[in-house]
Amino acid sequence: MLKKERQALILREVNIHNKVLLSDLSTKLEVSEDTVRRDLQELADAQKILKVRGGALSKSYHVYSYKERDIYAYQSKTIIARKAISLLRDGMLVLISGGSTNLEIARILPPELRVTFVTVSLSTAMQLLEHPKSETIFIGGQLSKSAKISVGGEVVAQLNHFRPDLCFMGANAIDAEEGITESDWEVVVIKRAMIQQSAKTVLLSIAEKLNTRQKLRVCNLDSIHTLITELDPVNPALEPYRKTGLTII
Amino acid sequence: MLKKERQALILREVNIHNKVLLSDLSTKLEVSEDTVRRDLQELADAQKILKVRGGALSKSYHVYSYKERDIYAYQSKTIIARKAISLLRDGMLVLISGGSTNLEIARILPPELRVTFVTVSLSTAMQLLEHPKSETIFIGGQLSKSAKISVGGEVVAQLNHFRPDLCFMGANAIDAEEGITESDWEVVVIKRAMIQQSAKTVLLSIAEKLNTRQKLRVCNLDSIHTLITELDPVNPALEPYRKTGLTII
DNA sequence: TCAAATGTTGCAAATTATTGCAAAAAATAG
DNA sequence: CTATTTTTTGCAATAATTTGCAACATTTGA
Numbered sequence: 001m002l003k004k005e006r007q008a009l010i011l012r013e014v015n016i017h018n019k020v021l022l023s024d025l026s027t028k029l030e031v032s033e034d035t036v037r038r039d040l041q042e043l044a045d046a047q048k049i050l051k052v053r054g055g056a057l058s059k060s061y062h063v064y065s066y067k068e069r070d071i072y073a074y075q076s077k078t079i080i081a082r083k084a085i086s087l088l089r090d091g092m093l094v095l096i097s098g099g100s101t102n103l104e105i106a107r108i109l110p111p112e113l114r115v116t117f118v119t120v121s122l123s124t125a126m127q128l129l130e131h132p133k134s135e136t137i138f139i140g141g142q143l144s145k146s147a148k149i150s151v152g153g154e155v156v157a158q159l160n161h162f163r164p165d166l167c168f169m170g171a172n173a174i175d176a177e178e179g180i181t182e183s184d185w186e187v188v189v190i191k192r193a194m195i196q197q198s199a200k201t202v203l204l205s206i207a208e209k210l211n212t213r214q215k216l217r218v219c220n221l222d223s224i225h226t227l228i229t230e231l232d233p234v235n236p237a238l239e240p241y242r243k244t245g246l247t248i249i
Numbered sequence: 250m251l252k253k254e255r256q257a258l259i260l261r262e263v264n265i266h267n268k269v270l271l272s273d274l275s276t277k278l279e280v281s282e283d284t285v286r287r288d289l290q291e292l293a294d295a296q297k298i299l300k301v302r303g304g305a306l307s308k309s310y311h312v313y314s315y316k317e318r319d320i321y322a323y324q325s326k327t328i329i330a331r332k333a334i335s336l337l338r339d340g341m342l343v344l345i346s347g348g349s350t351n352l353e354i355a356r357i358l359p360p361e362l363r364v365t366f367v368t369v370s371l372s373t374a375m376q377l378l379e380h381p382k383s384e385t386i387f388i389g390g391q392l393s394k395s396a397k398i399s400v401g402g403e404v405v406a407q408l409n410h411f412r413p414d415l416c417f418m419g420a421n422a423i424d425a426e427e428g429i430t431e432s433d434w435e436v437v438v439i440k441r442a443m444i445q446q447s448a449k450t451v452l453l454s455i456a457e458k459l460n461t462r463q464k465l466r467v468c469n470l471d472s473i474h475t476l477i478t479e480l481d482p483v484n485p486a487l488e489p490y491r492k493t494g495l496t497i498i
Numbered sequence: 499t500c501a502a503a504t505g506t507t508g509c510a511a512a513t514t515a516t517t518g519c520a521a522a523a524a525a526t527a528g
Numbered sequence: 529c530t531a532t533t534t535t536t537t538g539c540a541a542t543a544a545t546t547t548g549c550a551a552c553a554t555t556t557g558a
Binding site for chain 4: 499506511521523
């Protein structure tokens with residue numbers, strides 16, 4: 001087997017599987033590990049792969065978190081925010097939770113919109129204050145260091161005083177069977193209260209969070225009304241969720 | 250599994266769910282907790298995540314940046330903040346208002362201090378959340394776009410539930426005869442309530458604000474107990490205030 | 499305050515890399 | 529085709545990295 005031929009095979013393998021192990025290649029190509037190592041080195045020098053200890057990775061594997069405004073999956077979140085904003089009408093009372101997607105909604109909110117927002121998230125509140133016409137009401141309480149939101153029974157009691165038309169809720173994990181799940185109990189309590197009070201709950205989730213689970217359940221999918229992702233509503237990946245009767249936009 | 254591959258998975262998990270536990274990762278990736286801990290350390294060194302005890306957090310949750318050069322009379326405010334902090338003791342309940350001096354207090358708060366803060370200011374609350382040991386309670390309500398604090402009767406009612414040991418109040422204008430004055434009526438109402446509830450009120454003011462007046466009176470100087478400026482307590486400029494019986498530090 | 503959980507450090511075993519070298523293979527010139 | 533040079537390959541010794549473990553320190557929460 002020629003050297004070029006071998007390297008072509010290696011490159012193909014890397015691109016198909018996103019990773020290769022030195023030992024596997026050595027076996028498959030029937031050459032010593034030293035030879036494979038030298039081949040990988042050459043391919044890496046030619047910028048075709050990413051060499052790591054023990055093997056190599058495809059270059060597309062590592063495109064994470066460069067610019068992107070420091071926010072993970074920023075593009076997707078902007079698409080979701082735009083879809084969510086299309087649901088807003090002047091005069092609405094809207095409950096809005098924390099998370100970077102909701103932050104993005106607050107950021108790109110059309111200036112002429114007159115909506116009253118109710119929130120427990122410090123970051124979201126900060127951003128909403130930049131808006132010229134909308135009002136913001138913050139539900140106070142003990143603040144959670146990790147989620148940066150108000151938590152505790154007092155918050156739930158306060159939420160009872162509102163009957164919002166809409167609730168924009170950021171997802172942590174969503175699964176067709178398990179429903180909406182969270183990792184933080186305090187957040188679960190707040191989210192449940194928010195959902196219960198709202199006439200309509202809109203769940204915002206990037207596609208990457210679909211079919212993932214955490215340990216604590218917030219609610220089943222039938223407790224919410226609309227699901228927004230960055231995907232086209234007819235995307236097959238959303239089929240399991242459509243089946244549960246969710247409106248998908 | 251390759252080391253880089255594992256770290257990429259961890260990074261993805263953190264970015265999707267905002268928070269991961271060491272123990273969960275160890276189980277999911279089938280490596281020892283030591284290895285996960287080392288991976289988290291490397292990702293944190295590369296500024297990709299925020300390592301905390303027991304796991305890690307996404308960086309996009311921690312975007313609050315404090316720019317000291319944006320703050321007028323920054324040096325003076327740091328001196329005032331240090332003096333104010335010297336009054337704090339473990340276990341105290343402290344009411345703290347908004348303004349850049351209070352923000353500076355929150356920023357340079359000694360890490361080992363265990364104080365419970367109550368505030369109506371979004372910025373102050375945000376900064377206090379960065380502190381490892383102190384608790385923060387936010388009094389919610391309608392938010393004022395200009396002052397970025399909760400305002401309204403509801404806030405006053407909530408304040409009644411607290412009996413703080415200390416109140417750190419940022420000054421807008423202070424004068425030996427006129428007392429403390431403000432330009433914003435909503436702020437006046439809140440400040441009065443804060444002073445009334447607290448066992449001791451500490452007024453924080455840069456020397457520049459001494460002998461200035463605004464149109465709305467908050468209270469006379471005999472309603473407060475301590476005055477902190479960046480000046481030496483024996484400075485002659487403070488004489489008129491000492492006469493009113495204020496403690497000056 | 500104490501007990502439990504988490505973090506730190508040093509260490510040894512296993513794995514992977516690097517280097518130099520000699521034999522094999524391929525390329526080149528005569 | 530042969531002799532010579534160049535490249536490639538495998539091997540061995542050595543170095544570096546990774547990993548899990550255990551002892552010890554620190555932090556946390558009751």
